[in-house]
Amino acid sequence: MDKTIEWINEGEFGYSLLIDQTLLPAEYKRVKICGAQEMFDAIKTMIVRGAPAIGIAGAHGVCLGAIELAEEENFIEKLLQIADYINSSRPTAVNLSWAIKKQKEIILLNKEKSNREIIRELIKNAIKLENEDIEINKKIGEYGSKLVPKGAGILTHCNAGSLATVGYGTALGVIRSAYKNDPSIKVFADETRPRQQGARLTAFELLADNIETTLITDGMCSYFMEKGMINFVVTGADRIASNGDSANKIGTLTVAIAAKYFNIPFYIVAPKSTVDMNLKTGKEIVIELRDKKEVTHVNGKPVCPLGVNVINPSFDVTPNSLITGIITECGVFKPDEIYKAFS
């Protein structure tokens, strides 16, 4: 598969190319993003989604904003405002503000240079972050694969795959690496209502890799755990507090509670850029509330009586007590080791 997000050098500076994830699996299409507002919209409408991928999208967005401002006198001031604006597109995944902070450092480090030189430095940095993401995921995969039992039945929730990163994936990276050593593993993919990232994206990715995958609806995980068909759980994360509490797609907490009940290892898989050392606990994580229509409608058609109350939180926080370990590119940590490991 192509990179989920890729900077294309063309003409003087270039543009960002995204796989449009709103169309998958029915249609595979890459879209050209040429401006900061377009990138803001692509993140908000989830053309690009998944914590590491929206981090790189943020970095690209700053490059695109800079290109649009190339002739401006107040270049630095206006560009920093645009960077903050892009950062406001989605609140929960810390990778977005992490990557934008990296771009702001480049802007300030090079502030004596010409606008065009700063743009070139920003693009260089964005491409570096883009390439590093794949390397990081491969390292994560190596660490994680050693934990997977032979012939495991692995449950994953949402999509923490190639499509949620630049390539290879975090939780799916662990599955991909485990599969190389043991093709007998089987994956259960939670459908992941309301946006169906599990059905649309995880099943799509794993099928393309010939990894045996069974799609289940979100309420079914305990059934298969009780039957002994799931004995290992891996999910991604959008923000990990310094005590190891981890925010991930809504429904992850339910999976973690069920895993604890059945004594099944539950691992969070994420790069260290997902750790937010500014937060003591997960209670401080801002949870994005999305449009109610994501719940009330499927393919534009209502699936409930109009007028019913609806709340649509996009993420939940799994407390550290339910997490067996956190798999990163720096190794595998118990949740209470995160503070020491990353401070």
Ligand code: MRU
């Ligand atoms: O709303 P989404 O699709 O951006 O949510 C994605 C998730 O919750 C992923 O599990 C998380 O970002 C980790 S991706 C490696």
